[in-house]
Amino acid sequence: MxxxxxxxxxxxxxxxxxxxxxxxxxxxxxxxxxxxxxxxxxxxxxxxxxxxxxxxxxxxxxxxxxxxxxxxxxEGAQDEAPGAPGVRRRADAAEWRDPATGYRRRQITGPGFPAEIAEISLPAGARVPYPAAAFAFVRQVVWVLDGRLTFHDGDTVYELHPGDTIELGEPAERVFANTTDNACRYAVVLARDVRP
Missing domain, CATH: 1.10.260.40 (lambda repressor-like DNA-binding domains)
Structure with a gap:
C-alpha cells in the first residue's frame, strides 16, 4: 500500500x-x-x-x-467561478485513479459549462461495470480517442475504435472494457436531462 x-x-x-x-x-x-x-x-x-x-x-x-x-x-470544480473564462492547464487538473483497475479520469470542463466533459484512460485488460441507475437523469456520449473500447450497453456489445462515438439512450447496465494489450483513451460528454 x-x-x-x-x-x-x-x-x-x-x-x-x-x-x-x-x-x-x-x-x-x-x-x-x-x-x-x-x-x-x-x-x-x-x-x-x-x-x-x-x-x-x-x-x-x-x-x-x-x-x-x-x-x-x-475535484473542486465547484470552487471555480461559473462561466468565468480561463485556461485549464493539464498539469493543474485533478486526476482520479481507480485503485482496483487503474482507470484514470480527468475533468475537462468547469461547472459553468453546459456539458460535463471528462477524459478517461482505461488500462489494458480493465473492465468497469456501472448500474443502470448511474445513467439516470443524464444524456451521454462516449467518444473514443485512442485504442479500442468494448462497450456493453445492456445486452448489446459494441467495438469502438478511434473516432467512433456512441450516444447513450435510456439507462441500462453498462460496462466499459478494454480487451486489448494497449491503453484506451476516451472522452465522456454528459448533459443533465432532469435535476433530481
Whole structure:
C-alpha cells in the first residue's frame, strides 16, 4: 500500500458525506439504497479507502448523480467561478485513479459549462461495470480517442475504435472494457436531462 496522500481521496470523502447528509440519510440508508456496505461507506467518508469506479457508480446512482458529477464536485470544480473564462492547464487538473483497475479520469470542463466533459484512460485488460441507475437523469456520449473500447450497453456489445462515438439512450447496465494489450483513451460528454 502506498504512503502517498491523495488530496482527491479526502475531497471524495467529503463529497460523499455531504451528499449523504444533505439527504439526511444514515449510513444504513445509503448502504440499502446503493448496495455498498456500511463499513465501506464509512471508510470512504473517513478518507481511509479510495472507492473503486464500481463503488462510485453505485453511490452516484443512489444520489441520482452521474459519476462524472460526483467526481467533478469532489475535484473542486465547484470552487471555480461559473462561466468565468480561463485556461485549464493539464498539469493543474485533478486526476482520479481507480485503485482496483487503474482507470484514470480527468475533468475537462468547469461547472459553468453546459456539458460535463471528462477524459478517461482505461488500462489494458480493465473492465468497469456501472448500474443502470448511474445513467439516470443524464444524456451521454462516449467518444473514443485512442485504442479500442468494448462497450456493453445492456445486452448489446459494441467495438469502438478511434473516432467512433456512441450516444447513450435510456439507462441500462453498462460496462466499459478494454480487451486489448494497449491503453484506451476516451472522452465522456454528459448533459443533465432532469435535476433530481
Amino acid at each position: 502506498s504512503n502517498i496522500v491523495d488530496p482527491l481521496v479526502d475531497r471524495i470523502a467529503a463529497r460523499v458525506r455531504a451528499e449523504r447528509e444533505r439527504r439526511r440519510w444514515t449510513l444504513a440508508q445509503l448502504a440499502d439504497t446503493s448496495g455498498v456496505s456500511q463499513a465501506m461507506i464509512s471508510r470512504i467518508e473517513r478518507g481511509e479507502s479510495s472507492p473503486t469506479a464500481v463503488v462510485l457508480g453505485k453511490l452516484s446512482a443512489a444520489f441520482q448523480l452521474s459519476v462524472a458529477s460526483l467526481l467533478a464536485l469532489a
